[in-house]
Amino acid sequence: MVSSELLVLLLDLAGTVAFAVYGALSAIRYTRLDLVGVLVLGSVTAMGGGAMRDAILGATPVNAVSDWRYPAAALFGALITFFAARWLARLEPAIVVFDALGLGFFAVSGAGTALAFGASPVGAVLLGMLTAVGGGTVRDIMLSRIPSILYQDLYATSALVGALIVVVCEEFGLDELVPATVAVLTAITIRLVAWRWKISAPGVPWRDSISGAD
Amino acid sequence: MVSSELLVLLLDLAGTVAFAVYGALSAIRYTRLDLVGVLVLGSVTAMGGGAMRDAILGATPVNAVSDWRYPAAALFGALITFFAARWLARLEPAIVVFDALGLGFFAVSGAGTALAFGASPVGAVLLGMLTAVGGGTVRDIMLSRIPSILYQDLYATSALVGALIVVVCEEFGLDELVPATVAVLTAITIRLVAWRWKISAPGVPWRDSISGAD
C-alpha cells in the first residue's frame, strides 16, 4: 500500500517535472532567452508555488532547498525543454495535458501539506491553489505578462476544486488515497474541459460602465 | 478595556475588508477580469502584505492561512465589490477613504506585530510599511503596472509615519492603545491630505541630466 507521505512526494515530483517543461516552453515562446533564463524560469514555475506555500506555513527550510530531488526534477525538465523545444512546441495539446497534470498534482499535494502544517481549512484550500498557480504566476510576472490565472479558462478554479475536495474529505475523516485521486482527476478534468471548450469564469457585471469612468 | 491582541485583530480585520474592496475595485478598473481574477487580486491586496510580514518574521503558519477570519474578510470584501462595482466606482472619494483606513490600520498593526516577534525598531518600521503597501504592490505588479507606492501622493510615507509613531512610543514604554490610535489617525490624515492637495515626496535632483544619459 502506498503511504501518504510517498503519495505526496510522487505527486510533487511528477508535478515538478511537468511544470518545469511547461514553464520553460512558454518562457521560450514569449521572449528571447538564453540557457540560464530558461533554467531560471522553468525552475521558478516548477518550485515557486511550493516554496511560497512552505515559507507561508513555516515548513522551512522549504522542500525545494532541503530535498535535492525537487531542484533535480525541475532542472531536468527545463534542460530537456531547452534542447527539445523545437519538437515540444509542436505538441501543444500534449503540453496542456502536462500543465493540467502539474496543476492537479500540486493543488492536491499543496492542500494536504497545508493541513499537515496547521493551516485552517480555508487556508489549506488557498494554499493548494497557491501551490498550483503560484509558480506560473511568478513566471508570467517575470515576463511582464498579466498572469494567465487572472483570466484563463478556469485555471485557478480547477486548482480550487481539487484542493477543496481534499480539505472537505479530510474534515470528514476519510482515508487519504481515494480523495486525493478523485481530487487530482477532477482538477485535471475541469482544466482540460475548460481549455477544450473555452469555458471561463463569469466576468464582472456591468463592467463597461466602470471602465468608462477610468 | 480593549486588550492589545484584540486591538491588533480588529485593526487587521477592518483593514483586510477595506483593502479587499479597494484592491478588487482598482483591479476591475485597470483590466478585464473574471470572478476568479477579482477574488485573487482582492485577496492578494488584502492579505499579501501581512503574509509577507509574517513569513519574514517567522510568524508561521501566517495569520492569513491559520486564522479563517482573514480569508473570510478578504473574500467577503472582494465578492461585494465584484457585484457592486458599478455603484462603488462612482464613490471615488469613499474608496480613497477605505484605502486610507486600510493603510493606517495595517501600518500600525504590522509594526506592532513585528516588535512582538523580535524585529529591531528599524525593522519594525519597515515591516509596518510592508504590511500596509505590500499587498497593493503585488496587485499592481500582477497587473503589469508600476506600483503606485513608488510615485503616488506620500502613500508609503503615511504608512512610514504611522509605523514610526508606534515604534518610538514602544521604545519609550508607553501604553499601546493611545499611541496606536494616534498613529492610525496620523497615517490616515497624511494620506488623505496628500491625496486631496496632490502633495508628493521630492523628486530626484537634476534627474534630467541622468535620464538623458540612458
Next chain:
Amino acid sequence: MVSSELLVLLLDLAGTVAFAVYGALSAIRYTRLDLVGVLVLGSVTAMGGGAMRDAILGATPVNAVSDWRYPAAALFGALITFFAARWLARLEPAIVVFDALGLGFFAVSGAGTALAFGASPVGAVLLGMLTAVGGGTVRDIMLSRIPSILYQDLYATSALVGALIVVVCEEFGLDELVPATVAVLTAITIRLVAWRWKISAPGVPWRDSISGAD
C-alpha cells in the same frame, strides 16, 4: 584571524551598500521616481534577495529586520545615490564594478548561510544565486522590466559559479576563508569579463521555428 560569522557579516554589509547604490541608480535611470521610490527600490535591491533566502530557510526573523545594520546600510546607499545620482551616473564602469562586488559577496555569503541552516548542496547553490540576483529581479519586476538576469551577460552564471565553489569546498571539508575569497573573486571576474566583452549564455537552439508558431 577573521571568524566565519564576521566574514559573512562583512561580505553581507558591503554587498548591501553596493547593491543599494546600484539599485537606486538604475531605478532613477529607468523611470521618474520620488525620494520614497528611490529608497524603496534601493532597499528592495539590497535586501530582497537575502530576505527571500532567509524566509525560505526559516532563518527568521530575517536579518534585514532583526539586525538594524542591514536596513541602515541599504538606506545609506540609496540616500547617497538620491543626492549624488548626477555624479554617479557618469561613472558607469564604477557602477558595474559595485554591482559585481555585491553579486560576488551575496552569492558566497548566501550559499554559506544556506548550508548553515540545513539546505542541501543543490539547494545552497540555488539560494546563493537567489541571494545575489533576487533583489535586483524584484526591482526590475517593480519597474515592469523583464529581469536582466534572464538575458544579461552571464549575470546569474557568475553568481552560480561563486556559490558552487563555496558548496563544493564545504563538501570536501575545506577551511572557509580561502574558498570564500576564491569564490568571491571568481564570481566578480566572470561578471566583469562577461560585461566587458559582451559574453552571454547560449540561446535556445532553433528558437525561430518555435516563436513562429506563437
